[in-house]
Amino acid sequence: MAQTHYRICPLCEACCGLEIRTEGERVLSIRGAEQDPFSQGYLCPKGVALKDLHEDPDRLRQPMRRRGDGDFEPISWDEAFQEVSDRLLPLRQQHGADVVATCIGNPASHKIGLFSTFPQLVRALGTRNVFSASSLDQMPKQLACGLMYGHWMSVPVPDLPRTELLIILGANPMVSNGSLWTVPDYRGKARALRERGGRIIVIDPRRSETAQAADEHLPIRPGGDVFLLLGMLHTLFAEDLVRPGRLQAHVQGLDALRLAAQPFTPELCAPHCGLPAEALRRLARELAGTERAALYGRIGTCTQRFGTLNSWLIDVLNILTGHLDQPGGLMFPKAAAFAANTLGRPGQGKGVATGRRHSRVARAPEVMGELPISCLAEEIETPGEGQVRALITVACNPVLSAPNGARLDRALAGLDFMLSLDPYINETTRHADLILPPPSPLEDWHYDLIFAQLSWRNHARYSEPVFPADAEQPAEWQTLLRLSAIVQGLGVDADVQALDEAALRAELQRLAGSDRAAPLLAQLEGQGPQRWLDLALRSGPYGDGFGARPEGLSLAKVRAAPQGLDLGELQPRIPELLRTASGHIELAPPSLIAALAEVQAALPRMPVDELLLIGRRDTRSNNSWMHNLPVLAKGPQRCTLLVHPDDAARAGLAEGQLARLSTARASLLAPVSLSDGLRPGVVCLPHGWGHDLTGTQLAVATQQPGVNLNLLLDEDARDTLSGTSVLSGVAVRLAAA
Ligand SMILES: Nc1nc2c(c(=O)[nH]1)N[C@H]1C(S)=C(S)[C@@H](COP(=O)(O)OP(=O)(O)OC[C@H]3O[C@@H](n4cnc5c(=O)[nH]c(N)nc54)[C@H](O)[C@@H]3O)O[C@H]1N2
Ligand SMILES: Nc1nc2c(c(=O)[nH]1)N[C@H]1C(S)=C(S)[C@@H](COP(=O)(O)OP(=O)(O)OC[C@H]3O[C@@H](n4cnc5c(=O)[nH]c(N)nc54)[C@H](O)[C@@H]3O)O[C@H]1N2
Ligand code: SF4
Ligand SMILES: [Mo]
Numbered sequence: 001m002a003q004t005h006y007r008i009c010p011l012c013e014a015c016c017g018l019e020i021r022t023e024g025e026r027v028l029s030i031r032g033a034e035q036d037p038f039s040q041g042y043l044c045p046k047g048v049a050l051k052d053l054h055e056d057p058d059r060l061r062q063p064m065r066r067r068g069d070g071d072f073e074p075i076s077w078d079e080a081f082q083e084v085s086d087r088l089l090p091l092r093q094q095h096g097a098d099v100v101a102t103c104i105g106n107p108a109s110h111k112i113g114l115f116s117t118f119p120q121l122v123r124a125l126g127t128r129n130v131f132s133a134s135s136l137d138q139m140p141k142q143l144a145c146g147l148m149y150g151h152w153m154s155v156p157v158p159d160l161p162r163t164e165l166l167i168i169l170g171a172n173p174m175v176s177n178g179s180l181w182t183v184p185d186y187r188g189k190a191r192a193l194r195e196r197g198g199r200i201i202v203i204d205p206r207r208s209e210t211a212q213a214a215d216e217h218l219p220i221r222p223g224g225d226v227f228l229l230l231g232m233l234h235t236l237f238a239e240d241l242v243r244p245g246r247l248q249a250h251v252q253g254l255d256a257l258r259l260a261a262q263p264f265t266p267e268l269c270a271p272h273c274g275l276p277a278e279a280l281r282r283l284a285r286e287l288a289g290t291e292r293a294a295l296y297g298r299i300g301t302c303t304q305r306f307g308t309l310n311s312w313l314i315d316v317l318n319i320l321t322g323h324l325d326q327p328g329g330l331m332f333p334k335a336a337a338f339a340a341n342t343l344g345r346p347g348q349g350k351g352v353a354t355g356r357r358h359s360r361v362a363r364a365p366e367v368m369g370e371l372p373i374s375c376l377a378e379e380i381e382t383p384g385e386g387q388v389r390a391l392i393t394v395a396c397n398p399v400l401s402a403p404n405g406a407r408l409d410r411a412l413a414g415l416d417f418m419l420s421l422d423p424y425i426n427e428t429t430r431h432a433d434l435i436l437p438p439p440s441p442l443e444d445w446h447y448d449l450i451f452a453q454l455s456w457r458n459h460a461r462y463s464e465p466v467f468p469a470d471a472e473q474p475a476e477w478q479t480l481l482r483l484s485a486i487v488q489g490l491g492v493d494a495d496v497q498a499l500d501e502a503a504l505r506a507e508l509q510r511l512a513g514s515d516r517a518a519p520l521l522a523q524l525e526g527q528g529p530q531r532w533l534d535l536a537l538r539s540g541p542y543g544d545g546f547g548a549r550p551e552g553l554s555l556a557k558v559r560a561a562p563q564g565l566d567l568g569e570l571q572p573r574i575p576e577l578l579r580t581a582s583g584h585i586e587l588a589p590p591s592l593i594a595a596l597a598e599v600q601a602a603l604p605r606m607p608v609d610e611l612l613l614i615g616r617r618d619t620r621s622n623n624s625w626m627h628n629l630p631v632l633a634k635g636p637q638r639c640t641l642l643v644h645p646d647d648a649a650r651a652g653l654a655e656g657q658l659a660r661l662s663t664a665r666a667s668l669l670a671p672v673s674l675s676d677g678l679r680p681g682v683v684c685l686p687h688g689w690g691h692d693l694t695g696t697q698l699a700v701a702t703q704q705p706g707v708n709l710n711l712l713l714d715e716d717a718r719d720t721l722s723g724t725s726v727l728s729g730v731a732v733r734l735a736a737a
Pocket of ligand 1: 171617
């Protein structure tokens with residue numbers, strides 16, 4: 001008999017609610033769930049591809065061990081954990097804690113089991129060598145927000161339903177479906193904005209899909225955002241447009257900011273961002289002059305040399321024009337569970353700090369407990385005390401996703417032991433001695449631990465598994481807890497449920513005192529992260545307080561609404577949300593003000609006339625890992641190099657011809673696709689391709705391998721404040737192949 005299930009899509013930040021029809025073990029259809037209060041029926045082709053992912057014969061269903069000849073063989077879970085114990089523990093004993101590095105990737109942010117339990121493994125390991133995809137992505141935004149508002153996860157999002165002017169800088173939500181902004185059906189919401197008379201301006205080196213659906217497109221020079229933003233800031237002060245409104249009482253550092261902005265006149269900044277000075281002034285005036293407006297910036301502004309400054313300036317501009325924490329501006333979601341900015345004393349906290357440790361080789365500072373992923377290869381290669389000889393990867397594919405993947409690929413081959421938690425034998429995990437697979441997403445329950453904190457509207461949604469997992473298959477939290485137990489010397493057979501229970505009891509004692517811990521524990525529902533979720537929901541801002549507010553939320557209540565609970569539109573949250581030591585919004589964090597000196601030093605040097613490479617995303621891709629799914633892989637090759645006709649003519653290139661693209665790091669060949677939507681002098685290639693390495697098991701992806709853009713990029717190029725790699729605006733040479 002056919003059954004209908006409601007399931008939140010775990011593949012991208014949009015978190016769409018899906019309606020999945022099944023019969024027996026088969027998926028019959030996947031559609032957007034119309035009644036979902038949050039995504040209202042929206043889905044993209046990747047949501048439909050969950051069926052292919054579930055059925056993919058290449059998706060691992062058993063632990064795999066690499067043999068001497070390089071081939072993988074399936075082994076039992078017991079054997080696998082024994083192998084970890086036999087190989088990891090002696091290395092730690094001999095070389096100390098830093099010998100093991102960990103690296104966690106993008107899908108972990110979509111998996112409560114991974115995200116909530118991985119920190120325990122890291123704590124058990126006690127290594128400073130903690131890496132993640134954050135330093136290829138959003139770290140600048142988190143650092144800037146941490147410094148300004150006091151917590152890494154206090155990131156404001158556009159209040160799209162109520163805005164009249166949306167300025168988008170370095171983001172393409174039409175294709176990416178939003179990032180650090182959970183906004184399913186951006187397209188529909190953007191259309192509604194324009195239909196009610198609002199405007200959208202997109203600032204992007206390429207006339208992206210988002211720019212095509214906007215009122216205006218400004219083709220900025222890649223990497224020029226810091227100059228654009230400083231030129232706008234200068235204008236606000238110069239033209240007396242600074243009006244923080246309600247936030248006036250809650251900001252600090254305005255004078256320092258005014259002083260810092262002084263040198264950056266639009267005339268000085270304009271050539272560096274490749275836009276006329278008048279455009280900078282006009283943008284500042286429009287932002288200041290529109291009652292409900294939001295300036296939103298994303299990955300294009302983060303993966304740059306001045307990524308943290310960009311992220312900071314974006315929020316500063318919103319604040320100074322009265323658009324932060326205001327309806328129609330940038331607002332802070334209030335998540336039902338796990339949001340640190342709803343915990344502890346409202347209005348004040350400890351703030352954030354960086355640089356408590358440094359990487360061994362480059363001396364790069366720790367940020368949010370992590371070192372830059374671009375330092376991983378050198379930490380493996382460089383001999384000496386603290387050298388990394390073992391690696392645990394969790395849901396990441398840095399051989400394709402990190403700069404100079406070729407170097408990392410070589411480094412991984414030299415490790416003494418590598419363990420990967422991953423469903424595929426791909427470009428990275430082919431180096432693993434052991435791969436431990438997750439259940440299929442359809443065999444796992446789901447709750448968005450992260451993205452509810454970044455959502456266009458407040459909500460609480462939980463999905464049950466669609467299918468039961470194989471009896472042998474542990475949930476990923478169980479795998480991680482078992483690994484932690486092994487590392488702690490508790491053996492391969494430790495009772496991980498009991499360990500989890502002990503941790504939960506300790507947390508309850510901390511929250512409620514030792515007398516109340518036991519009865520509260522007895523009230524919590526489920527096992528593992530489910531109980532932590534129940535605790536977070538019940539003690540959270542909408543919670544039932546364990547009976548104190550009977551109408552409030554609990555896990556049972558959220559589960560009883562399979563299509564999700566709507567918690568209403570975004571509400572102003574300042575000062576309650578602040579967790580800075582001062583209890584104010586820090587407009588001028590000293591480290592950021594100091595870093596402006598580097599921007600100033602760049603001003604006298606006029607940009608040279610060079611070709612700059614940027615990236616792009618495609619609806620049918622998800623970074624590096626969904627090219628093996630037939631429904632997404634079909635159709636024309638998408639790993640093409642977009643070239644402006646003028647630049648193509650100069651290089652003697654025509655449509656469809658192979659171009660050679662080179663940097664100091666590497667050179668690769670890609671088919672040219674002419675596009676007058678690019679700013680002249682900019683070429684554009686997607687990342688996540690290059691599936692032609694031997695030893696992977698990706699039957700579909702290898703048929704259309706594409707090329708790895710990251711081979712061209714320099715692993716040493718970073719935003720120094722956040723450790724985030726420079727992935728955009730990189731100078732390249734272009735020639736006919
Ligand atoms: N279909 C699909 N969706 C995805 C993903 C995917 O791979 N495929 N990946 C997911 C992930 S992990 C993330 S982090 C999000 C990212 O989501 P977004 O931040 O929306 O990322 P992109 O779509 O890459 O859009 C970045 C835009 O920045 C522009 N850009 C490049 N350089 C510059 C610059 O120097 N300045 C400015 N102003 N703009 C610049 C690019 O042309 C591009 O249009 O997408 C997520 N969603
Ligand atoms: N040049 C360039 N490089 C980029 C970017 C760019 O814009 N330009 N974008 C960057 C960004 S924003 C990001 S987030 C990174 C992403 O970097 P990564 O996280 O390294 O890359 P993904 O391609 O997302 O790889 C995800 C991995 O997780 C595995 N996986 C999928 N589902 C599960 C699961 O349920 N459990 C487990 N254990 N594993 C799973 C997949 O098989 C794959 O190996 O790439 C970055 N790299
Ligand atoms: S936009 Fe697509 S991939 Fe993202 S959550 Fe929705 S259906 Fe899934
Ligand atoms: Mo990302």
